[in-house]
Amino acid sequence: MTERSPTSPPKKSHCVALESMDNATCVHKLAQHHLGRLAVIVDDAPMVVPVNYAWLDDAIVFSSDDGTKARALTHGSVAFQIDEVDPLMHTGWSVLVVGRAESGVEIDESHVAVAPWCGAGKDARWVRLVPDRISGRRIVLTKSP
Numbered sequence: 001m002t003e004r005s006p007t008s009p010p011k012k013s014h015c016v017a018l019e020s021m022d023n024a025t026c027v028h029k030l031a032q033h034h035l036g037r038l039a040v041i042v043d044d045a046p047m048v049v050p051v052n053y054a055w056l057d058d059a060i061v062f063s064s065d066d067g068t069k070a071r072a073l074t075h076g077s078v079a080f081q082i083d084e085v086d087p088l089m090h091t092g093w094s095v096l097v098v099g100r101a102e103s104g105v106e107i108d109e110s111h112v113a114v115a116p117w118c119g120a121g122k123d124a125r126w127v128r129l130v131p132d133r134i135s136g137r138r139i140v141l142t143k144s145p
Contacts, residue, residue, distance in 0.1 A: 016090055021136030026095045029082065029136065031055040034114060038062075038129075039079040040072035047072065053080075055141040060097060060129040061107055062114065073101035073127060093138035094096055099131040 021029075039048045049069055053062040060080055066072045072078075078101050085092035107126040 015142055016139050017141060017142045019138050020094060021093065021095070021138055023134055026134045026136040027055070027058075029093070029095050030060065030097070030134075033082050033124065036060070036080050036082040038069070039081070039090045041075060042068055042072045051080075052114050054112045055089060056107070056112055059131065061105075061112060062127055062129075063124045064103070064127050065124050070125075070127070073103055076100075077132070078129060089141060091139050091141055093136060095128065095134065095136040097131045099129050102128045121138075 022082045035050060035052050037048050038051045041047070047069070051062045051064075052099055053060050055061075077098055080097040080099075081094060083092060102134040104125045105107070107128075123128065
């Protein structure tokens with residue numbers, strides 16, 4: 001039996017379809033995952049950084065030291081994305097959150113199972129990303145007609 005390479009397409013008996021995910025599915029995925037990418041604008045250019053997070057009270061919360069990322073959070077809308085892909089089957093999903101960030105918020109840490117991977121500095125503070133819009137899409141395999 002010959003194995004497919006990760007870049008070879010799915011079997012001819014299947015095709016892929018792009019589907020929208022409803023809000024409840026998107027929120028469920030946000031609650032189940034804990035690593036995403038935060039997109040902010042720095043010096044008129046996008047900057048995307050990984051952050052570990054928790055979904056708490058209908059918002060994304062994470063800790064951030066004072067720095068470039070934290071300063072950029074205060075300038076308009078920010079975006080946050082999580083996803084999962086299967087490169088072998090060419091399937092996956094993505095959830096995008098667009099909203100506003102609130103820095104220095106009070107968080108009951110006993111309800112948040114998230115800690116910075118590299119340790120928090122003494123100036124780290126909690127950030128809450130309140131969604132204005134949540135959307136999601138998935139690529140699924142379907143049987144050919």
